[in-house]
Amino acid sequence: MSVSTAAADRSVCAPLPVLGRDVLVPLVTGGEAVYAALDYAASAPALQRVWDDVAAYAPYYGSVHRGAGYLSQLSTDLFENARRTVADFLGCRAEDQVVFTRSTTDSLNLLATALPQGTRVFVFETEHHASLLPWEHRADLKVTYLDAPRTPRQAVDTLEKALAAREPYGPALLCVTGASNVTGELWPVRELAAAAHAHGARIVLDAAQLAPHHPVDLADLDVDWVAFSGHKLYAPFGAGVLAGRADWLRAAEPYLAGGGASRKVARRTDGGVDVEWHESAARHEAGSPNVIGAYAIASACKALTEAGWDTLVARERELIARVQEGLSDIPEVRVLSLFGDDAPRVGVLSFVVDGWNSSHFAAALSAEYGIGVRDGLFCAHPLVRTLLGSAPQAQGECGAPEAAPGERSLNAIRVSFGAGTPDEHVDRFLRAVRELVSDGARWNYRVEDGRCVPARSAV
Numbered sequence: 001m002s003v004s005t006a007a008a009d010r011s012v013c014a015p016l017p018v019l020g021r022d023v024l025v026p027l028v029t030g031g032e033a034v035y036a037a038l039d040y041a042a043s044a045p046a047l048q049r050v051w052d053d054v055a056a057y058a059p060y061y062g063s064v065h066r067g068a069g070y071l072s073q074l075s076t077d078l079f080e081n082a083r084r085t086v087a088d089f090l091g092c093r094a095e096d097q098v099v100f101t102r103s104t105t106d107s108l109n110l111l112a113t114a115l116p117q118g119t120r121v122f123v124f125e126t127e128h129h130a131s132l133l134p135w136e137h138r139a140d141l142k143v144t145y146l147d148a149p150r151t152p153r154q155a156v157d158t159l160e161k162a163l164a165a166r167e168p169y170g171p172a173l174l175c176v177t178g179a180s181n182v183t184g185e186l187w188p189v190r191e192l193a194a195a196a197h198a199h200g201a202r203i204v205l206d207a208a209q210l211a212p213h214h215p216v217d218l219a220d221l222d223v224d225w226v227a228f229s230g231h232k233l234y235a236p237f238g239a240g241v242l243a244g245r246a247d248w249l250r251a252a253e254p255y256l257a258g259g260g261a262s263r264k265v266a267r268r269t270d271g272g273v274d275v276e277w278h279e280s281a282a283r284h285e286a287g288s289p290n291v292i293g294a295y296a297i298a299s300a301c302k303a304l305t306e307a308g309w310d311t312l313v314a315r316e317r318e319l320i321a322r323v324q325e326g327l328s329d330i331p332e333v334r335v336l337s338l339f340g341d342d343a344p345r346v347g348v349l350s351f352v353v354d355g356w357n358s359s360h361f362a363a364a365l366s367a368e369y370g371i372g373v374r375d376g377l378f379c380a381h382p383l384v385r386t387l388l389g390s391a392p393q394a395q396g397e398c399g400a401p402e403a404a405p406g407e408r409s410l411n412a413i414r415v416s417f418g419a420g421t422p423d424e425h426v427d428r429f430l431r432a433v434r435e436l437v438s439d440g441a442r443w444n445y446r447v448e449d450g451r452c453v454p455a456r457s458a459v
């Protein structure tokens with residue numbers, strides 16, 4: 001697979017420059033197209049600013065928290081400054097901790113290990129698997145799966161009812177997404193937090209899809225923890241964040257045992273070892289930390305803040321309206337929604353096309369138009385099945401289709417965009433959807449390893 005570039009065209013330049021904006025990809029029908037990355041919900045392209053900041057820091061890279069040398073000291077400072085930048089970005093309270101992790105999945109698994117014994121966990125069935133599953137790993141946690149609500153009000157009512165039905169003592173936690181990775185719809189986080197707290201429960205916000213599109217303020221939303229991933233926040237260097245209340249984190253066994261998490265280790269006279277663990281965020285950051293990842297996240301936080309959320313949100317709203325309007329003009333397209341077409345959302349929309357297998361459609365968008373979207377069940381199988389009305393036995397593996405080209409789809413197609421998306425990408429996407437629906441694919445496709453891929457010949 002070869003990669004070539006074209007000079008960046010100012011007319012398609014987005015408000016925030018991202019890497020890859022001038023990458024050319026081959027088309028099966030001949031020629032090349034500038035790649036239209038419309039899969040931000042999976043991984044967003046790196047902001048140019050993040051890349052430049054990381055490149056400027058790279059020569060000064062050194063070990064963190066463990067070296068006497070100048071570059072180690074500098075790297076330790078940058079790592080701890082990154083923690084403060086993230087705390088500011090998230091509106092953390094003075095006593096909150098910011099723990100650097102690998103991703104949202106890692107953050108929520110960390111929190112799951114840190115919950116007090118016997119915690120009751122409440123989670124809507126509509127969640128991404130990263131929010132749905134980590135609680136299953138501990139046999140002592142009692143998990144209640146809440147039915148998919150059809151309005152934000154119903155979500156709050158459902159939670160209140162479930163919390164009221166539990167024994168009125170013992171620790172409890174609600175884990176909820178801020179913006180759905182399937183529909184992009186915003187969840188009533190503030191109201192859910194108030195309901196949770198009114199019933200003595202805590203709340204962790206899965207902001208994997210919210211934080212890249214919308215300001216997130218822990219103190220203002222009154223949530224106890226927030227988790228997000230760098231790679232969805234334009235900082236693809238393998239780091240994530242869990243931020244929030246220190247008490248349960250401090251009381252928990254370290255997530256990983258090892259250097260960095262331990263303050264003092266000594267042999268006991270009986271032959272064993274005594275360990276004194278850190279009480280700071282370092283308790284859950286054993287091993288050499290990902291300083292580049294943390295630095296990149298901090299750089300992205302600064303870039304988004306400096307660009308201004310009002311501007312970013314307003315521009316994204318324009319793009320969302322354009323996509324919604326364009327798709328609504330195509331009768332064969334059905335956009336998936338829990339809360340209704342007018343519900344506020346971020347730049348993430350899933351849809352199905354009458355008579356099309358979603359994998360086939362997504363493959364044609366890529367191969368014939370140079371557009372990258374995602375198809376499948378988006379690691380939110382229960383939600384997508386509810387929205388599609390399809391049976392559990394129809395399930396494919398995460399992202400894998402189960403029907404051949406031309407067969408009716410039991411999966412969906414997701415288009416997602418953000419701060420780096422030029423208008424042209426959205427316009428090309430809408431044109432491609434219209435053309436594929438009216439004229440069909442111009443190429444033949446076959447199934448390989450469960451995915452539709454271009455065959456050797458044109459239609």
Ligand SMILES: Cc1ncc(COP(=O)(O)O)c(C=O)c1O
Pocket residue numbers: 041042103104105106128130131177179180181206208209229231
């Ligand atoms: C809402 C939501 N939560 C959690 C995750 C998991 O994120 P990661 O794969 O970075 O751990 C995703 C990823 O798509 C997501 O969309």
